[in-house]
Amino acid sequence: MTLGFDEFAGGPHDEVPLAEDIAHHYGTRHHTVRVAGRDFNRHLDDLLITMDQPSIDGVNTYFVAKAAKQVGLKVALSGLGGDELFCGYDVFRQVPRLVGAFGRIPGGAALGRHLRSLLSPLGALGMPPKAAGLLEYGCRYGDAYLLRRALMMPWELEKQLAGVMAPEMIRQGLEDLNISEALDQCQRHISAPERKLAALEMSWYMRSQLLRDADWAGMAHGVEIRVPLVDPVLFAGLSANLGTDIGATKQHMAAAARRPLPSAVLERPKSGFFVPVRDWLQGGSGGRGLRGWARRVYQAQIA
Structure with missing residues (x-):
């Protein structure tokens, strides 16, 4: 069928x-x-x-x-x-490339958070929403996976779901989930990139x-x-x-x-x-x- x-x-x-x-x-x-x-x-x-x-x-x-x-x-x-x-998804190739490009930058994630705060307003001018978080989320496998797979990034949720979900519920949910730690814990003891991605997927x-x-x-x-x-x-x-x-x-x-x-x-x-x-x-x-x-x-x- x-x-x-x-x-x-x-x-x-x-x-x-x-x-x-x-x-x-x-x-x-x-x-x-x-x-x-x-x-x-x-x-x-x-x-x-x-x-x-x-x-x-x-x-x-x-x-x-x-x-x-x-x-x-x-x-x-x-x-x-x-x-x-069988590593069929594009994520198996895209995430290792992303981490390979940004993971070597000293303090990349912290620098990326500052960069995102500067770039986020450009979304109103047509910049893809996730582009502002490339450096912040591109340094580690779990974060890069979230950047690739998430429909909306954590910093977008209050705006995107305004009128649909209470801001307090969004903030509490993100705090309880602790998404970055959970994604890291899922594959931190795995060394091979493909196996990391398989565990995450x-x-x-x-x-x-x-x-x-x-x-x-x-x-x-x-x-x-x-x-x-x-x-x-x-x-x-x-x-x-x-x-x-x-x-x-x-x-x-x-x-x-x-x-x-x-x-x-x-x-x-x-x-x-x-x-x-x-x-x-x-x-x-x-x-x-x-x-x-x-x-x-x-x-x-x-x-």
Whole structure:
């Protein structure tokens, strides 16, 4: 089963044609489901209620689980965990470069805090919000990971969530979470950069967001989503060589099929997976992009 979006049809982010070719290659039954903005708007209230606690993710899983139920499926397999296991995300390359560039600067983090206070006003002139924190957050792996993965940085929250969440709640939450220390503790005893990032991805993005979202989005339609790649034994067997020249990669996994995949699949560059929430929200009052979606989600949860 493949989920496609009308906004991407015929474009580089449309995975439907390739998925249909693979299904034909292996002679499997295949269902294509297209979702448009009108479907998103029609199911928005149910999606937000089912979400249980705020998340900017899970929309794709919600709709593919809905489609799975419609064709009579009760269980679905997910590839969740593959990018964490095989270093597939861009974060595995971007964060080490960031730390390599800024981590050697003596007192870089402290200097970066002063620099951010000077640069932050430039956001009103179009400077990307995170740019002001490059030096402050680029010196250590945990902080650089937060800079790369966070939708909003800690210093932005009071402004971005004004009218949605009380400033006192934001400040208390940040103090209780102690995010920098928590991110550091997650990987401080790991030396290899790729393994540091794998620990961060699995402990934060995968466990706290992807797995939780897969659970609620699947259960919203009575579909059990199983994640065979999120397996401690499998990870233990592969982690020793993670990120090395002899480490397992997605290419190795793709080549493991008894009947080889078509060369067009094996040689295809990684394109990522996108859900056009940005496009769907632009026609409404939620604001642009994922930040607008985050505000909509928070507003729904506290209403």
